Amino acid sequence: MAGKTLYEKLWDSHVVAAPEGEPTLLYIDLHLVHEVTSPQAFDGLRLNDRRVRRPDRTLATADHNVPTDPLSTPISDPVSKRQLEALDENCKEFGITVFPRGHENQGIVHVIGPELGVTQPGMTIVCGDSHTSTHGALGSLAFGIGTSEVEHVLATQTLPQQKSKTMSVSIEGSPPANVSAKDIVLAIVGRLGTGGGAGYVIEYRGEAIRSLSMEGRMTVCNMSIEAGARAGLVAVDETTIDYLRGRPGVPQGDEFDVAAERWRTYVSDDDAHFDQEITLDAAELVPFVTWGTNPAQVVALDGVVPSPDDVHDSDEKSTVQRALEYMDLAPGTPLRSIPVDVVFIGSCTNSRIEDLRAAASVVRGSQVHHGVRALVVPGSRRVKTQAEAEGLDQVFLDAGFEWREPGCSMCLGMNSDILTPGQRCASTSNRNFEGRQGRGGRTHLVSPVVAAATAIMGRFASPSEVSA
Amino acid sequence: MKPVHVLEGRGVPLERSDVDTDQIIPSDWLKRVERTGFGRGLFSEWRDDTNFVLNQAQFAGATILLAGPRFGTGSSREHAVWALMDYGFDAIIAPSFGDIFRNNSSKQGLVTVQLSVKDVEDLNELVKDDPARLLVIDVERLSVEVPDAGWHRAFVLDPMIRERLLGGWDDIGISLRREDAITRYETMSVTPNLVGVFDDAGHARSR
Numbered sequence: 001m002a003g004k005t006l007y008e009k010l011w012d013s014h015v016v017a018a019p020e021g022e023p024t025l026l027y028i029d030l031h032l033v034h035e036v037t038s039p040q041a042f043d044g045l046r047l048n049d050r051r052v053r054r055p056d057r058t059l060a061t062a063d064h065n066v067p068t069d070p071l072s073t074p075i076s077d078p079v080s081k082r083q084l085e086a087l088d089e090n091c092k093e094f095g096i097t098v099f100p101r102g103h104e105n106q107g108i109v110h111v112i113g114p115e116l117g118v119t120q121p122g123m124t125i126v127c128g129d130s131h132t133s134t135h136g137a138l139g140s141l142a143f144g145i146g147t148s149e150v151e152h153v154l155a156t157q158t159l160p161q162q163k164s165k166t167m168s169v170s171i172e173g174s175p176p177a178n179v180s181a182k183d184i185v186l187a188i189v190g191r192l193g194t195g196g197g198a199g200y201v202i203e204y205r206g207e208a209i210r211s212l213s214m215e216g217r218m219t220v221c222n223m224s225i226e227a228g229a230r231a232g233l234v235a236v237d238e239t240t241i242d243y244l245r246g247r248p249g250v251p252q253g254d255e256f257d258v259a260a261e262r263w264r265t266y267v268s269d270d271d272a273h274f275d276q277e278i279t280l281d282a283a284e285l286v287p288f289v290t291w292g293t294n295p296a297q298v299v300a301l302d303g304v305v306p307s308p309d310d311v312h313d314s315d316e317k318s319t320v321q322r323a324l325e326y327m328d329l330a331p332g333t334p335l336r337s338i339p340v341d342v343v344f345i346g347s348c349t350n351s352r353i354e355d356l357r358a359a360a361s362v363v364r365g366s367q368v369h370h371g372v373r374a375l376v377v378p379g380s381r382r383v384k385t386q387a388e389a390e391g392l393d394q395v396f397l398d399a400g401f402e403w404r405e406p407g408c409s410m411c412l413g414m415n416s417d418i419l420t421p422g423q424r425c426a427s428t429s430n431r432n433f434e435g436r437q438g439r440g441g442r443t444h445l446v447s448p449v450v451a452a453a454t455a456i457m458g459r460f461a462s463p464s465e466v467s468a
Numbered sequence: 469m470k471p472v473h474v475l476e477g478r479g480v481p482l483e484r485s486d487v488d489t490d491q492i493i494p495s496d497w498l499k500r501v502e503r504t505g506f507g508r509g510l511f512s513e514w515r516d517d518t519n520f521v522l523n524q525a526q527f528a529g530a531t532i533l534l535a536g537p538r539f540g541t542g543s544s545r546e547h548a549v550w551a552l553m554d555y556g557f558d559a560i561i562a563p564s565f566g567d568i569f570r571n572n573s574s575k576q577g578l579v580t581v582q583l584s585v586k587d588v589e590d591l592n593e594l595v596k597d598d599p600a601r602l603l604v605i606d607v608e609r610l611s612v613e614v615p616d617a618g619w620h621r622a623f624v625l626d627p628m629i630r631e632r633l634l635g636g637w638d639d640i641g642i643s644l645r646r647e648d649a650i651t652r653y654e655t656m657s658v659t660p661n662l663v664g665v666f667d668d669a670g671h672a673r674s675r
Contacts, residue, residue: 016650016653017646021627022628023628025646027653027654029657029659029661036498036545037544037545040502040546043503048640050640053650056663057661057662059662064495065498065499077499079499079500082499082501083500083501086501098670099670103670104671105670105672116672118662118665120660122659128544128546129544130543130568144544145544145568145571146546146568147547148546148576149571149572149575151640152639152643155644156640156643156647156650158646160639160642162626194538194541195537198564198567225542228538228541228566230567230568248666248672248673249660249662249665250660251660259660262658293486294541315485315536315537315585319485319486412490412495412543413494413496414495414498414499431488431490431542433488433542434490434491434513435491435494435513436495439494439513440513
């Protein structure tokens with residue numbers, strides 16, 4: 001009998017009931033909650049006189065809508081304020097630990113889970129947010145859910161689920177030095193397309209993934225959903241164990257070693273079978289930039305804006321045409337010649353300490369290009385505090401960047417950090433959809449170092465151009 | 469959720485692919501804590517354009533949206549489903565859907581019908597030819613029909629979603645029937661919970 005994939009191990013160990021002809025009822029070990037997708041779920045509980053089954057497996061934080069202005073500034077938008085208050089009130093009423101604005105543990109839900117060590121290998125984790133796939137980097141089955149499902153998990157700590165198909169995406173060999181985790185995942189999404197991963201859970205494998213830091217693995221798993229896959233996974237190894245040691249949520253002392261032994265089993269067996277296997281050669285990867293309005297529309301930083309004539313399918317042709325019009329780009333334009341108005345370094349994709357260190361190393365001693373607005377939004381208060389202890393805030397401020405309070409910020413434009421119509425932004429976030437960062441805004445997804453270099457040069461650029 | 473058996477209504481051809489949930493309902497609308505009133509935000513970035521298909525008089529009151537491939541990809545926001553339903557849509561017909569969006573739809577009784585690209589194009593032409601034409605979606609028989617054009621197609625729907633739509637079931641109630649199994653699982657599980665990790669103020673305890 002063939003061995004099991006990591007996904008199958010995670011699935012099998014969480015089956016509560018598998019009734020004939022019905023979806024499997026899967027146990028959820030950790031439910032992460034934020035202000036945007038939860039208020040209507042808590043209302044549902046109240047309407048039906050239901051309680052939260054496991055407040056001790058539920059953790060909440062304010063992130064999507066929270067302002068990134070200094071904490072002394074009151075929240076000016078009454079609708080936002082109401083939603084943030086609703087989260088606090090709901091958590092208080094139902095006995096859930098919550099990290100509101102200003103709390104030492106507050107931050108983007110997908111940044112704080114791993115950094116607090118509450119995300120652990122072997123767990124099932126859900127959150128009312130599609131980028132929950134991030135947590136799969138630690139060998140946990142983690143996926144995004146809608147508000148009805150949030151209510152379901154609050155009430156039952158389970159979810160009825162259909163088993164996904166498995167896909168192995170293997171990045172063989174070592175990537176060139178200027179290629180980051182973001183470039184790896186942009187290459188994968190570009191290859192699979194926005195729907196290529198639909199119905200699958202992707203396990204990222206191969207030397208290039210193994211040699212990534214935990215932060216880099218989180219960046220890769222984070223964007224699984226951009227290829228249509230609900231979850232991404234990386235098998236547990238010593239990088240995972242070393243990352244978790246000493247974090248608040250993990251067992252301490254000898255108990256940690258016991259847990260680590262269990263965690264090490266969360267790998268795919270050598271003879272496991274995947275429904276689909278894809279291999280990319282790391283040596284062929286380069287820094288990437290998205291040019292269009294979906295995350296699969298990627299092109300090399302060294303490349304040019306594509307033409308509708310490059311594609312043959314008529315539906316695809318019109319998609320390219322529409323994207324070019326929205327982005328106000330002409331086919332054949334070199335990416336490096338395109339000026340930007342805004343640079344955003346942040347989001348659950350790229351706002352961890354390693355991302356900020358990488359970006360700071362590029363901007364150190366340089367100045368943001370005249371007329372460019374550049375923001376750094378740390379992923380969490382812990383990241384912000386760490387960065388400040390390392391003096392990174394001063395590096396960014398000296399270069400002319402804004403250094404803001406933690407939150408989702410300009411990734412999705414729910415607070416006042418938005419683009420104005422027509423503005424072009426180099427962003428380390430995950431979605432370049434029309435209007436995502438503000439109505440009429442034009443988003444190009446890039447890595448932290450390309451974002452940093454672009455801020456300095458005022459156009460898409462690589463770090464080597466800054467130091468030149 | 470109300471049971472859904474047969475839907476009869478007029479169609480409106482969106483003729484766009486990769487319509488993500490940010491297009492369906494922009495994030496500015498996500499600050500609200502209510503479940504209703506999202507219809508005004510539906511496709512709001514496009515609604516200012518008088519040529520946008522939802523603004524065309526002949527399609528006013530249509531209840532079935534005809535969309536391109538990969539409808540509803542991206543963000544998990546169930547607000548997208550609430551917006552479509554609040555606006556008046558009962559069903560979406562498209563060649564493919566975002567996973568989470570399709571799931572969310574099934575919880576609210578918004579019917580997602582998957583047909584081939586060619587079939588959706590045929591339907592687009594039929595409703596453009598005569599916007600008053602009625603489309604019939606039968607969830608029981610899993611069929612889409614345009615009776616006055618003699619057009620008929622079968623579609624496939626997850627059996628559980630079909631059952632749920634027909635029965636108008638409350639998922640939570642169904643799962644809670646298995647409370648004994650849930651409790652049994654919890655007794656056996658060795659996965660840590662958050663007890664002792666944070667104090668009442670959410671500060672990490674030193675352990």
